[in-house]
Amino acid sequence: MHRILAINPGSTSTKFAVYFDTECVLNKTIRHSFDDLFHYENIIDQFDFRKGLIIDALVEEGIEVDSLKFIIGRGGLTYPVESGIYKVNNLMLQHVREGVMGQHASNLGPLLADFIALQIPDAQAFIADPVVTDELEDVARVSGHSAFERRSIFHALNQKATARKHSQKMGKRYEELNLIVAHLGGGISVGAHKKGRVMDVNNALNGEGPFSPERSGTLPAGQLIEICFSGKYSKSEVDRMVVGEGGFVSFLGTNSAHEVQKLADVGDKKAMFYQEALFYQVAKTIGEMAVVLEGKVDAVLLTGGLAHNNKIVEYVKLKAGFIAPVFSYPGEDELEALAMNALRVALREEDPREYKK
16 A cells, blocks of 8 residues: 655645545645744745644644655746656755745645655655646747747646546546646636647736636736836736736635625626626637647546636536537645655656756
8 A cells, every 4th residue: 555645835724635545544724824924034934834734733643654655745836847746856945945936835845745755764755747837839938029938837736637537537548638628716727738748828827818816817018018117006016916916806806706606696797797707718718729739629628616616617618619528627636636646656657757957
């Protein structure tokens, strides 16, 4: 039996789970209040705090820590990598500490996995499909100016896990299918998966593609330039327009898609309008990805928290159902996705890669 610890550090929570092969024997979420975290100057400074919480909880739950031989953390903002499972190495640890591609709670994932693995004889530490997973075709990197390049930052872990789940359901290998996968959550990413590689995808973090509950997606460049040089807003304020205070937050004052749905269900016209606008932009981006795949699409997959709303599923079927059958895999389970990646290494179904600059 292969015993796996999966760790997913988020901005306001630390989630972790223990799997014995495919069986989840512990799934725990520790929420962090503002008071818990405000005195840490940098995200990396939270390492000791979060490490202690995980180890203490494992002991309290009666988990024999020394029996956990495969420790896998959520991948952080390293330099771009191809999809796959990576053994944590010193260069990766250095890059997440430095924040070479930015600061995010996911940077703690490799650090926590590595530390815990070092305490256990013969244990190994991994990450899988981090948000910087990059399989873009060269032509997809081109923006409209030589000073800018399109970047691949998206929900790779959940998109890939959903694609594999659907492929298995269809009795196929992921590498045999062409799929469009839309992750619909706090951020929204829509990827064109061609035979196991994401050939194109919108940058879901800092300004591209559909707007989401808290992110702006693509903005009109000219108007954005005017705002930046108007003298009315600081850089941090404009940054928050793009991430944190965009989307539903800007239009409706909430980042809760569930709250917007409830308002729409009782006839609130403003909520109905902006909810449909989000649906519209998602469907439109799915159409773009169909072009990337030359119309040869086996299925359109909707996943993430917003896919619980049957209205978006029906809307996408109406607008994009002509492209391919639409399937819904609501929610996301990044801990399960991490654990199943580790299990593939344990079963020698996939060899871990080496992280290089």
